[in-house]
Amino acid sequence: MGKGVPAANKIKTDLHEILDIRHLTDSTFVLRIEKKDLEFEAGQHVCVGPPNGIHTREYSIYSAEQDEYIEILVKEVENGLVSPSLKKLQKGGYVVVEEPVGYFTINKDLPQAQKYVFIASGTGVSPFHSFVLSGKAQNYTLLHGVKYASEAYESEAYDENKYVLCTSQEDKGTFNGRVTDYLKANHFGVDAHYYLCGNCNMIHDVYDILEEQGVSTDNIHAEVYF
């Protein structure tokens, strides 16, 4: 057997201290936890759960690769098994974290000037926050679909000329309507790479729209949130 062969590939799990909690809306918050030795690529996710439970849930990493901590953006799910417990935790407490994983990442072989269109619904904006803060994409447009403008979740992180807030329930965003409506009215071209993150219905509809616009499925990358 050659050198460097992994003896085992068990999923590594560890307890991480909570460094900070930022409440962005009544139901959504950012959990900042110690990084320890976890390296990740922007776009990957971690499984996180309360320290005394057996359940974890997948959360895309919200923070940048170079940050000395890890952040996740959590929306409390009513009657959920994990998010209500996470919401009750306090700074100085602990969470269980599995090592980062996932392929929803920027292809390193693409040119620096590659045009990207990031399309998110709700907390699906999380991996794009990490992409932008990690410096993974310069030439991007982020379409963020929410019900209300208050769900723009720290949108000051993005260049205001590159961020399109689509609000479906009030007229306070950049665009009043769903991201799909915006996409139908605004074409970004067949050479762009489209990254989709959010609920199944949004992703399904965006696929159809992009296909009608002649975009190859090779240029579409999706991460489904449940």
Added chain:
Amino acid sequence: MKKRIGFKTLGCRLNQFETDALASKFVGLGYEVVENSKDIDVFIVNTCTVTNQSDQKSRYVVNNALNHGHTGMLVITGCMANHHKEQLEKRYPNAYVVDNQQKSTIPQLVEAHYNKEILPSNQNVGGVFDYAPAAETFHTRSMIKIQDGCDNYCTFCIIPKVRGRAVSRPVEDILENIRQVVGFGYKEVVITGVNISRYNDNGIGFSALLKQIVDINLDFRVRISSIEPDSFDEAFFELLKHPKITPHLHLCLQSASESVLLQMRRMYTYKLYKRMVERLRAVDPRFNITTDIIVGFPGETEADFQKSLEAVEELNFGHVHTFKYSKREDTRAARMSNTVPESEKSLRSEQLRQAANDSKINYRQQFVGDQLKVLVDTVKDGYSKGYGEYYVPVKINQVLERNKLYTVKITGIETWGEEPNLIGVVQN
């Protein structure tokens, strides 16, 4: 007197590879190895846990051996040992329950058991690739393990939890393994792993590995086993034209409904899958594409199911393995609502099986009148059986030599049970 070791293997080719490697190791240590549980000293059950049915089958094999008087050493390994370790240890207190990461150390465990050494299996340092090339196996083809684990996290699948994270075996180990098994006399190697299309050893991906494999200057053919249709590159399609690579892929589809594929968190669309099939059939119009399809996934509507049914008719699959969706705890799909009633799953499963059988006959019919290079793996009762390069079974009414390639002219199709086998005669 030689100690006898019985094996029973359930599930995937990776398990078969690992059983073959263990069996070969035991032969080298002086044990007699058989593929049953009669009159044996040690029984090793390599389990599977991919569905509830797999769990049941695995338990049945163990219970059956115990009910038929097996009193020797019992080793339960494989994915069920990872997934239900405590439950198995409680139910079978005299068994050694060995997880996948320790599986390669079973020979040491057995030796230690008979040497009366106290050596719990979890103190052995094993490894998911720590298997010696197998000279004596239960198969005519030699399985070559290149990868283990999976990071895809499909919502229905428990395998990432039991096989762990994706890891790749170093290129040179794989090439050496192939050189050795071809040296042992194998004519065909089967590339196996949990998710082989994600192979990556220090930047060398699956296509680059495959290129190095076909470049080995020895006479053998390569079969790629089950593969996920989510990360093929141009080089891969080019390599499929190489004469050493057999024109067959088990390309897992799971569903032809775009919305179900999203709910399954598969990393491709049906449109993309279809395009891959077209490209494969452009390499060879008779390229054999076999697949897995799940029916009754939570939320699967009648219209979604019809799409899978239409795909079977449209894509001319050589074989479809139909699974009724089986809830696995600790997966995302286990938390999904809109479950499909069991009776409906059974109906859909039966419909799909019928369509798959029609497709299989249709696919195989095109070989009648042609010649295939058949690797004989079974010789009994006056006939021989084997698989041609397209991985279609061929029966020849003549006693031939096992593990030898024959040029066979296909004369017709004969159905045994539900399996339509090609019938042929050897050409001189």
